[in-house]
Amino acid sequence: MAEHRIETPVSDELITNLRAGDKVFITGYLYTGRDSAHKKLIDLVNEGKELPIDVKGQFIYYVGPTPARPGKPIGSAGPTTSYRMDSFAPTLHALGLKGTIGKGSRNEEVKESLKKYKAVYLAAVGGAGALISKSIEGAEVIAYSELGPEAIRKVEVKDFPCIVINDMYGGDLYEEGKKQYKRD
Amino acid sequence: MKVISLAQVRDTIKDLVQKANFELQDDVLEVIKEMEKKEESPAGKEVFKQILENSRIAKEEKLGLCQDTGLAVFFVEIGEDVELKKENGLGSLKEAITEGTRTGYEEGYLRKSVVEDPIRRKNTGDNTPAYIHWELVPGDSFKVTFIAKGGGAENMSAVRMFAPAAGMEGIEDFVVETADKGGSNPCPPIVVGVGVGGNFEYSALLAKKALLRRPLGSHNSDPFYADMEKRLLERINDLGIGPQGMGGRITALAVHVESFPCHIASMPAAVNIQCHSHRVMNFEL
Numbered sequence: 001m002a003e004h005r006i007e008t009p010v011s012d013e014l015i016t017n018l019r020a021g022d023k024v025f026i027t028g029y030l031y032t033g034r035d036s037a038h039k040k041l042i043d044l045v046n047e048g049k050e051l052p053i054d055v056k057g058q059f060i061y062y063v064g065p066t067p068a069r070p071g072k073p074i075g076s077a078g079p080t081t082s083y084r085m086d087s088f089a090p091t092l093h094a095l096g097l098k099g100t101i102g103k104g105s106r107n108e109e110v111k112e113s114l115k116k117y118k119a120v121y122l123a124a125v126g127g128a129g130a131l132i133s134k135s136i137e138g139a140e141v142i143a144y145s146e147l148g149p150e151a152i153r154k155v156e157v158k159d160f161p162c163i164v165i166n167d168m169y170g171g172d173l174y175e176e177g178k179k180q181y182k183r184d
Numbered sequence: 185m186k187v188i189s190l191a192q193v194r195d196t197i198k199d200l201v202q203k204a205n206f207e208l209q210d211d212v213l214e215v216i217k218e219m220e221k222k223e224e225s226p227a228g229k230e231v232f233k234q235i236l237e238n239s240r241i242a243k244e245e246k247l248g249l250c251q252d253t254g255l256a257v258f259f260v261e262i263g264e265d266v267e268l269k270k271e272n273g274l275g276s277l278k279e280a281i282t283e284g285t286r287t288g289y290e291e292g293y294l295r296k297s298v299v300e301d302p303i304r305r306k307n308t309g310d311n312t313p314a315y316i317h318w319e320l321v322p323g324d325s326f327k328v329t330f331i332a333k334g335g336g337a338e339n340m341s342a343v344r345m346f347a348p349a350a351g352m353e354g355i356e357d358f359v360v361e362t363a364d365k366g367g368s369n370p371c372p373p374i375v376v377g378v379g380v381g382g383n384f385e386y387s388a389l390l391a392k393k394a395l396l397r398r399p400l401g402s403h404n405s406d407p408f409y410a411d412m413e414k415r416l417l418e419r420i421n422d423l424g425i426g427p428q429g430m431g432g433r434i435t436a437l438a439v440h441v442e443s444f445p446c447h448i449a450s451m452p453a454a455v456n457i458q459c460h461s462h463r464v465m466n467f468e469l
Contacts, residue, residue, distance in 0.1 A: 021227075036305065063251060064252075064295065064297075065295070066247070066248040066251050066253060066293055066294055066295040067293045067294075067295070068293070069245075069246075069247075069293050075247060075248060075251065075293055075295075076242070076247045076248035076249070076250060076251040076253075076295075077251050078250055078251050078252075080251075080252070081335075081336040081339070081369050081370075083369065103336075103368065103369075103371065103428065103429075104336070104367070104368045104369035104370075104429065105367055105368050105369065105429070123368075123428065123430075125231055125234045125235075125238075125428055126250075126336070126371035126428060126459070127235065127238070127249065127250045127371045127459055127460050127461040128234045128235060128238040128250075129238070129247075129248060129249070129250045129251040129252075130238050130239075130241040130242035130245065130247040130248065130249060131234055131238040131241055132238075133247065148296060148307050148309070149251075149295050149296065149297070149307075150307075163430070173227075173431075174367065174368050174429045174430065174431075176431065177225065177227065177424070177426055177429070177430045177431020177432070178367075178423070178424045178425055178426070178429070178431050179424070179431075180225075180424065180431050181224075181225060181424035181426055181431045181432050181433060182422070182423060182424030183422040184422075
């Protein structure tokens with residue numbers, strides 16, 4: 001398993017180097033979004049309107065953080081379950097989104113979309129939101145503030161720790177890991 | 185006649201919802217540490233390490249253990265001989281619990297995770313309503329159990345109405361199948377609450393009550409169900425899903441089963457899945 005330190009935005013070439021099981025530390029910016037924000041983004045795409053964020057070369061982190069305490073950029077900020085965004089991900093990949101970060105498995109459409117558009121699906125450790133918040137240095141709500149925890153934020157990250165679950169070659173860490181440790 | 189002050193209920197709950205969200209309780213930490221020793225996969229060991237590091241940071245900095253600080257779910261056991269003292273504008277026990285929840289989530293910088301309508305989905309903004317289950321008992325006891333229940337694990341839960349002929353095997357297969365289907369989604373290593381019997385709604389309530397049993401990992405006092413718990417834990421851990429689904433020996437921290445009498449035609453079963461961030465606390469007044 002390789003380890004990669006990457007900076008956003010990323011190129012297609014960088015994505016080709018990432019394999020299921022690799023550790024990835026991200027520095028730069030991530031956009032956050034979950035259920036309601038995704039619905040709004042996809043509605044805009046369907047209406048042919050411009051999105052409030054440019055997803056090209058970027059990652060979307062599926063998170064709805066707790067409120068920040070005074071003087072802190074963010075509260076607890078671990079990943080939410082990703083399958084709820086499965087129906088939205090391919091559309092965003094087609095617009096140039098290079099990766100999504102969450103936890104839990106993706107459906108076949110998303111995995112096919114990763115191959116087609118050269119993208120990856122990464123996981124952060126679910127239920128470790130306090131620890132993960134240490135890798136976040138800044139956060140700014142940039143769209144849908146009315147959604148509260150579900151608003152789209154631009155977060156500044158430093159060595160944000162993830163692991164590659166699905167790569168662009170069909171590799172799947174969840175399937176491989178389970179196969180290795182299953183006992184009949 | 186015991187007199188309970190509603191203001192005291194409110195203030196105790198305000199503190200409780202915060203503490204439960206900042207600090208894993210000793211019984212939970214103990215099981216996590218015990219299971220960490222049994223994990224063999226490198227990825228799984230790393231997850232356990234991060235879970236423990238996370239709990240240290242959350243407690244120190246009063247940060248949510250998880251960003252999903254949950255629906256506020258309460259089980260209230262109140263004696264028939266308890267008198268409630270209405271004060272400070274609090275007119276009912278329900279109001280006191282609601283106020284404690286609202287102020288606790290606000291002052292603790294906890295996430296507001298409730299929408300006011302399941303389809304129209306506007307956030308209520310204060311994490312209320314609280315989800316309260318009442319039980320009226322003889323005597324003058326007043327006991328409250330709180331669980332901060334996140335959505336990710338709750339979504340992987342299930343209820344099934346079996347024919348009695350399905351027997352113990354049918355129920356055990358259903359529990360294992362539910363854990364398997366949940367896979368990496370509910371933040372394994374999970375805690376599994378199983379309700380067997382009752383009727384449709386009662387089985388689900390039993391499953392949630394099973395999650396509340398403390399200390400975590402203790403067994404049903406009926407040896408028949410204690411054995412079932414041990415078998416289920418082994419079978420779920422043999423699935424190989426592992427911590428966070430990345431493969432490993434430990435998929436579940438504990439399985440708790442609760443049972444209740446049921447109809448001659450029925451054998452309901454419910455499985456309530458809980459994540460590793462098992463935030464349960466109790467108090468008595």
